[in-house]
Amino acid sequence: MDLENQARIKELAEKLGPENLVVILGGAEAEASGLAAETVSNGDPTFAGPLAGVSLGLPAYHIFEDAIKNLVDPQVYDDQVSMMEMVLDVDEIIKEVSTYREQYAKF
Amino acid sequence: MQDKKFIILGDRDGVPGPAIEECIKSFGGEVLFSTTECFV
Numbered sequence: 001m002d003l004e005n006q007a008r009i010k011e012l013a014e015k016l017g018p019e020n021l022v023v024i025l026g027g028a029e030a031e032a033s034g035l036a037a038e039t040v041s042n043g044d045p046t047f048a049g050p051l052a053g054v055s056l057g058l059p060a061y062h063i064f065e066d067a068i069k070n071l072v073d074p075q076v077y078d079d080q081v082s083m084m085e086m087v088l089d090v091d092e093i094i095k096e097v098s099t100y101r102e103q104y105a106k107f
Numbered sequence: 108m109q110d111k112k113f114i115i116l117g118d119r120d121g122v123p124g125p126a127i128e129e130c131i132k133s134f135g136g137e138v139l140f141s142t143t144e145c146f147v
Contacts, residue, residue, distance in 0.1 A: 036116055080130055
């Protein structure tokens with residue numbers, strides 16, 4: 001994950017409390033989405049950025065997951081997301097993101 | 108979920124940040140920041 005974004009997320013978690021934050025991902029493929037979910041919950045596994053060794057415990061959801069999708073206005077979802085949902089490997093992406101969330105998210 | 112604050116990490120080749128932002132705002136979610144990463 002982008003190092004600048006790691007820094008912003010760390011700062012927001014410290015300022016607002018990690019229990020108040022949720023990260024929403026739009027990743028095109030499973031591995032990168034899982035990596036982002038791992039970074040915001042358990043820390044940066046590549047040890048390259050500000051979240052290296054920092055376990056914020058933030059829950060990350062992909063926008064395709066029902067927990068988020070079901071909250072969104074269906075017309076907005078249809079306009080903004082559904083086309084990508086048709087072409088990407090939704091099941092694999094959700095599996096990867098939810099695995100990291102269930103393992104490391106604290107909230 | 109609705110009372111949480113949201114951080115959006117979109118993907119240029121997947122769902123970009125602004126598209127996710129529209130979704131979150133549609134149910135009244137507060138977006139703290141939204142970005143679109145490029146994994147290429």
